[in-house]
Amino acid sequence: MDCQTKALHTTPMHVDPYGSLSVPVYHTAAYQFPDAASMIEAFSGRSGEPDYSRTMNPTVTFLEDKVRSLTGAQSVTAFNSGMVAISNFFLAALSAGRNVVISRHMFGNTYSLLTNTLKRFGIEARIVDLLDINQVVEAVDENTGCLFLEIITNPQLEVADLNALSVICHRKHVPLVADTTILPFTEFDARTLGVDFQLVSSTKYLSGGATSLGGLIIDYGHFPEIDQRIKTELLFNLGAYMTPHAAYMQTIGLETLHARYTLQSANALAIARKLQTLPQVCKVGYVGLPDNPFHELARRQFGPSAGAMVTFDLASQEACFRFIDRLKLIYRATNLFDNKSLAIHPYSTIFVNYTAQQKAEMDVLPTTIRLSVGLESVDDLFADICQALEA
Numbered sequence: 339m340d341c342q343t344k345a346l347h348t349t350p351m352h353v354d355p356y357g358s359l360s361v362p363v364y365h366t367a368a369y370q371f372p373d374a375a376s377m378i379e380a381f382s383g384r385s386g387e388p389d390y391s392r393t394m395n396p397t398v399t400f401l402e403d404k405v406r407s408l409t410g411a412q413s414v415t416a417f418n419s420g421m422v423a424i425s426n427f428f429l430a431a432l433s434a435g436r437n438v439v440i441s442r443h444m445f446g447n448t449y450s451l452l453t454n455t456l457k458r459f460g461i462e463a464r465i466v467d468l469l470d471i472n473q474v475v476e477a478v479d480e481n482t483g484c485l486f487l488e489i490i491t492n493p494q495l496e497v498a499d500l501n502a503l504s505v506i507c508h509r510k511h512v513p514l515v516a517d518t519t520i521l522p523f524t525e526f527d528a529r530t531l532g533v534d535f536q537l538v539s540s541t542k543y544l545s546g547g548a549t550s551l552g553g554l555i556i557d558y559g560h561f562p563e564i565d566q567r568i569k570t571e572l573l574f575n576l577g578a579y580m581t582p583h584a585a586y587m588q589t590i591g592l593e594t595l596h597a598r599y600t601l602q603s604a605n606a607l608a609i610a611r612k613l614q615t616l617p618q619v620c621k622v623g624y625v626g627l628p629d630n631p632f633h634e635l636a637r638r639q640f641g642p643s644a645g646a647m648v649t650f651d652l653a654s655q656e657a658c659f660r661f662i663d664r665l666k667l668i669y670r671a672t673n674l675f676d677n678k679s680l681a682i683h684p685y686s687t688i689f690v691n692y693t694a695q696q697k698a699e700m701d702v703l704p705t706t707i708r709l710s711v712g713l714e715s716v717d718d719l720f721a722d723i724c725q726a727l728e729a
């Protein structure tokens with residue numbers, strides 16, 4: 339079945355007595371049982387029926403089932419934000435004395451989680467250049483809990499060769515874990531690229547209208563001990579499960595994901611091409627452009643579309659601030675893949691708490707603007723960009 343059809347048609351665990359076409363929002367903490375025997379079946383996990391909404395809720399299960407059917411995953415767990423999906427994963431896969439191999443290009447909070455928070459618990463983050471396979475081979479050893487990367491890094495837009503990395507990982511029985519937030523999971527097959535777990539901030543493409551925060555662990559079943567720990571230990575002990583209301587909004591978002599993404603990614607490519615024609619723009623970052631160094635690799639791994647995030651460089655930080663200040667249509671905001679277009683200067687905002695040296699090491703430049711391209715008309719967006727650049 340086609341992904342758009344699957345996104346719209348999912349059979350719920352129980353048929354709604356009223357035949358509601360929209361998934362019911364089960365705003366309840368607990369569930370009543372007919373007898374002691376069915377309580378035992380539920381609490382032991384055998385019946386698959388919910389007992390308490392910290393660990394299971396029918397509305398959240400419905401969203402998880404939709405994602406499972408779209409990705410072919412063995413199991414999907416929904417969390418209250420992308421960061422808790424990521425932190426729960428690390429807490430399941432790592433322990434004191436073990437290490438995690440990561441790229442030097444990484445979402446700021448994930449980087450801080452590993453190099454500050456989890457470091458205090460005795461976990462070592464080994465930062466490597468994922469484009470240098472020898473560094474990876476050297477870093478991955480018998481104490482490595484996982485190799486973690488983002489499929490297209492933000493804002494540097496670096497793409498690693500997933501198949502090559504998965505061979506290194508799997509030789510040592512180390513899971514390859516990918517934060518795939520930057521592209522919808524409906525657009526490519528992460529499993530055939532050797533990815534064992536996808537971690538997704540569903541705040542972004544899934545929610546669409548920026549209605550809610552959410553995160554997903556999409557598990558292909560290759561490391562059952564990690565899944566087991568997430569489902570039977572961490573959900574109970576950490577309480578980071580998605581709430582039913584967020585799951586409802588993200589389900590509605592998921593139903594239109596493919597349609598929105600098709601338009602958004604086409605808009606992003608058009609804007610990237612137009613930016614290349616402007617003399618004020620020194621450089622455009624978008625892997626969908628044929629002259630981008632990662633274009634071929636990204637195409638081979640992720641298919642023809644290249645996401646809805648575009649970066650570009652101006653002559654100076656001051657020029658970036660002038661551009662941001664003059665925008666009339668595009669919103670000055672963080673977040674990605676809202677229906678509306680957003681612009682930000684990452685160096686002075688998202689990375690404000692990093693030293694100049696750390697930013698230099700991460701290739702976060704003071705001259706870069708990040709655009710999340712929305713669903714508006716390309717002509718209107720480009721007109722706003724041109725007037726903001728005084729072009």
Ligand SMILES: *Cc1c(COP(=O)(O)O)cnc(C)c1O
Nearest residue numbers: 419420421445519539541551552
């Ligand atoms: C936004 C984002 C996150 C964090 O997700 P939240 O839902 O904001 O907690 C993690 N990774 C990437 C690549 C992101 O863009």
